[in-house]
Amino acid sequence: MSGEIMSKNDSSTYISTRGKSGYLRFRDAVMTGLAPDGGLLLPQSIPDVTAELNKWRKLTYPELALEVMRRYVGSDIPVTDLRKLLNRAYSRFTAAEIVPVVQVGDLHIAELFHGPTLAFKDLALQFLGELFEYILAEEDRCLNLVGATSGDTGSAAIYGVRGKQNIKIFIMYPDGRVSPVQERQMTSVLDENVHNLAINGNFDDTQRILKALFQDLDFKEQYALGAVNSVNWARILAQIVYYFYATFRVQADTGAEKVQVCVPTGNFGNIFAGYLARRMGAPIERLVLAANRNDILARFFRTGRYERQGVAPTYSPSMDIEVASNFERYLYYREGRDSAKVEALMAAFARTGSLDLPNAAEDEVIAAGSCDQDRTLQTIRRYFETYSYLPDPHTAVGLEVGERFALEDTPTLCMATAHPAKFSDAVGKALGPEHVPSHPQLKALEEMPTRREVLAAETEAVQDYIRRHALTRNSITHS
Numbered sequence: 001m002s003g004e005i006m007s008k009n010d011s012s013t014y015i016s017t018r019g020k021s022g023y024l025r026f027r028d029a030v031m032t033g034l035a036p037d038g039g040l041l042l043p044q045s046i047p048d049v050t051a052e053l054n055k056w057r058k059l060t061y062p063e064l065a066l067e068v069m070r071r072y073v074g075s076d077i078p079v080t081d082l083r084k085l086l087n088r089a090y091s092r093f094t095a096a097e098i099v100p101v102v103q104v105g106d107l108h109i110a111e112l113f114h115g116p117t118l119a120f121k122d123l124a125l126q127f128l129g130e131l132f133e134y135i136l137a138e139e140d141r142c143l144n145l146v147g148a149t150s151g152d153t154g155s156a157a158i159y160g161v162r163g164k165q166n167i168k169i170f171i172m173y174p175d176g177r178v179s180p181v182q183e184r185q186m187t188s189v190l191d192e193n194v195h196n197l198a199i200n201g202n203f204d205d206t207q208r209i210l211k212a213l214f215q216d217l218d219f220k221e222q223y224a225l226g227a228v229n230s231v232n233w234a235r236i237l238a239q240i241v242y243y244f245y246a247t248f249r250v251q252a253d254t255g256a257e258k259v260q261v262c263v264p265t266g267n268f269g270n271i272f273a274g275y276l277a278r279r280m281g282a283p284i285e286r287l288v289l290a291a292n293r294n295d296i297l298a299r300f301f302r303t304g305r306y307e308r309q310g311v312a313p314t315y316s317p318s319m320d321i322e323v324a325s326n327f328e329r330y331l332y333y334r335e336g337r338d339s340a341k342v343e344a345l346m347a348a349f350a351r352t353g354s355l356d357l358p359n360a361a362e363d364e365v366i367a368a369g370s371c372d373q374d375r376t377l378q379t380i381r382r383y384f385e386t387y388s389y390l391p392d393p394h395t396a397v398g399l400e401v402g403e404r405f406a407l408e409d410t411p412t413l414c415m416a417t418a419h420p421a422k423f424s425d426a427v428g429k430a431l432g433p434e435h436v437p438s439h440p441q442l443k444a445l446e447e448m449p450t451r452r453e454v455l456a457a458e459t460e461a462v463q464d465y466i467r468r469h470a471l472t473r474n475s476i477t478h479s
């Protein structure tokens with residue numbers, strides 16, 4: 001880890017929610033992912049940008065991203081370099097606005113799915129790939145990213161780092177258990193630094209192997225392993241930007257002072273970025289958390305009890321979670337930044353599978369609701385028939401909950417997290433086979449050659465493969 005830094009209360013110095021990891025610079029926070037004490041990293045302070053809003057609303061997406069991010073990056077990356085990284089990251093989006101905002105019925109919709117893999121994770125992972133490459137080159141290091149996926153994250157991570165210098169990525173997925181579209185989105189990427197590992201087992205097997213790889217500390221060190229996960233601070237940071245961008249658009253269209261924002265939620269990463277945007281001064285009245293039937297978070301905001309209850313598959317698989325990995329960040333603020341308390345609560349939760357926080361239901365910033373399977377399909381159908389607008393199943397959960405939480409004088413903005421063609425099975429089920437959506441980017445994949453490696457569901461098999469293909473210090477490219 002580079003240079004000790006002193007405690008100073010600023011937004012580019014990072015601390016752990018559990019308070020035992022000292023102070024980290026931005027680039028160390030990005031490269032570390034999870035804090036060494038098991039907590040999650042957060043900036044020491046959140047800048048108040050209220051005075052900037054009138055200037056900011058005139059900016060393009062990459063310009064706005066630069067303004068938001070430089071406050072959290074500090075002197076770690078010169079502004080001119082950061083601007084280049086952002087311009088490159090957002091050059092691969094097919095919509096000129098990057099995040100178009102449209103009005104559909106009474107709701108406003110921010111389309112977060114115009115990136116290379118057609119899901120909102122591109123907004124963060126396209127940037128993270130640029131950031132990794134930049135930091136590795138500066139520090140003469142290499143990185144072997146390893147992840148396990150059941151869907152969206154794998155392809156978005158692969159597209160984030162494909163062709164990048166000094167990075168390799170190894171993505172495991174259960175052979176035959178991800179949708180054909182999602183598999184093709186990964187295996188058609190033929191860049192030399194991308195390795196798709198089809199594991200002969202189920203999703204739990206891939207998770208077990210992943211855990212074992214990171215627990216073997218010698219192996220992890222020797223092969224410079226890094227994780228692709230939803231808790232990396234840079235992912236949250238990149239997501240803050242569109243809360244400003246999209247609420248500015250709704251203000252311009254409606255003249256409203258504040259906007260309510262509804263977010264289809266799984267691991268709490270997306271909505272937590274909205275929570276920070278609001279604390280910075282974005283014109284957000286309230287956030288509405290929308291869950292599918294895996295509703296641990298919605299139950300928490302209704303009852304104050306956060307309780308593990310298993311997970312059931314749904315039409316919106318990227319929201320099928322048992323516990324939400326970014327929840328601890330929210331807990332930290334909710335408990336008045338008392339890291340000893342956060343640590344105790346998380347320890348109790350690990351032991352008993354539940355925790356109780358009185359007054360959670362009175363949270364004025366976050367309201368929550370859930371949408372079951374039938375209503376998800378009904379909502380897809382209703383939006384298509386009434387407004388000729390076709391939402392994907394994740395977005396449909398958000399629209400249904402957003403409608404129910406509508407306010408009298410404040411417009412509601414819903415985050416659309418994936419393109420419907422990515423989940424054409426569920427959409428086809430809602431509308432019938434004659435309306436199955438398609439997208440040229442996905443259509444093109446059908447003709448493309450693919451590459452994958454089939455491996456046994458054993459840690460040794462995966463370790464052996466990584467040993468043979470990982471980058472090591474000797475293979476660092478100097479530019």
Ligand SMILES: *Cc1c(COP(=O)(O)O)cnc(C)c1O
Pocket residue numbers: 119120121152153230264265266267268269270271318319394417418
């Ligand atoms: C990841 C994902 C979500 C959930 O986002 P979180 O940040 O985990 O809450 C919702 N919809 C889609 C399409 C996703 O890929």
